[in-house]
Amino acid sequence: MPELPEVETTRRGLAPHVEQRRVQSVLLRRPALRWPIPAEVSALLPGQRIDAVRRRAKYLLLDTDAGSALLHLGMSGSLRVLPAQTAATTHDHVDIALDSGHVLRFNDPRRFGSLLWQPPGETHELLQGLGPEPLSDDFDGDYLFARSRGRSAPVKTFLMDQRIVVGVGNIYAAEALFAAGISPLRAAGRVSRERYGLLADAVKAILAHAITRGGTTLRDFLSPDGAPGYFEQELSAYGRGGEPCPRCGRPLKQAWLGQRATVWCGHCQR
Numbered sequence: 001m002p003e004l005p006e007v008e009t010t011r012r013g014l015a016p017h018v019e020q021r022r023v024q025s026v027l028l029r030r031p032a033l034r035w036p037i038p039a040e041v042s043a044l045l046p047g048q049r050i051d052a053v054r055r056r057a058k059y060l061l062l063d064t065d066a067g068s069a070l071l072h073l074g075m076s077g078s079l080r081v082l083p084a085q086t087a088a089t090t091h092d093h094v095d096i097a098l099d100s101g102h103v104l105r106f107n108d109p110r111r112f113g114s115l116l117w118q119p120p121g122e123t124h125e126l127l128q129g130l131g132p133e134p135l136s137d138d139f140d141g142d143y144l145f146a147r148s149r150g151r152s153a154p155v156k157t158f159l160m161d162q163r164i165v166v167g168v169g170n171i172y173a174a175e176a177l178f179a180a181g182i183s184p185l186r187a188a189g190r191v192s193r194e195r196y197g198l199l200a201d202a203v204k205a206i207l208a209h210a211i212t213r214g215g216t217t218l219r220d221f222l223s224p225d226g227a228p229g230y231f232e233q234e235l236s237a238y239g240r241g242g243e244p245c246p247r248c249g250r251p252l253k254q255a256w257l258g259q260r261a262t263v264w265c266g267h268c269q270r
């Protein structure tokens with residue numbers, strides 16, 4: 001499943017091929033993905049110049065004067081820039097043809113992705129009420145400390161709450177808590193300011209590292225074969241329940257927190 005680093009890598013890969021290009025046509029091979037594709041996409045996007053490709057949380061926005069196309073990769077989606085004559089395959093659902101002779105093609109086997117529309121000057125309801133970007137200066141230990149006071153929810157649940165900070169999924173939450181030495185089960189309101197500083201730094205470092213590694217896949221955005229793969233993870237905790245802790249060698253614990261498997265070291269994480 002594409003996480004924030006994959007979405008950011010997608011943005012960086014697409015931007016040079018898409019920004020400042022004019023949309024010639026939009027081809028929808030089905031009327032809906034996860035949600036119906038709004039009429040504005042077909043009606044307003046053709047003829048518009050794409051001024052910027054932006055990311056907010058795990059959404060990509062193609063900004064034009066008429067509004068922004070809002071894309072989400074869902075569980076299995078990917079975006080490629082291909083020569084316009086490239087034959088479509090089974091799960092190629094949307095083509096946005098550009099004046100460069102290329103198409104921006106959205107492929108999504110499981111169809112949990114989405115293509116929506118945001119009018120100029122408005123914020124789509126899916127983007128309202130979101131917390132700060134984890135790589136921005138608004139996200140730091142002081143912020144987490146302030147937002148967590150009085151909260152009894154486990155710190156891992158708190159960290160994965162999109163209203164607190166966007167884009168920290170199960171994998172990155174587990175890894176950041178391991179790096180910071182904080183038990184995922186500890187009440188969010190019972191973590192000190194200093195330790196939230198370590199946690200915020202760990203989140204930033206882990207996401208930035210994943211984005212850097214994703215840079216090696218950017219060349220794939222212009223090749224019709226070999227879809228841009230989701231990154232292989234170098235993981236210390238996530239998915240490693242029962243294996244030795246990479247730090248102390250004791251077996252990692254595993255429990256369910258809500259619907260999510262949670263792995264941690266009972267010795268190194270308090």
Ligand SMILES: [Zn+2]
Pocket residue numbers: 245246247248249250265266267268269
């Ligand atoms: Zn350990």
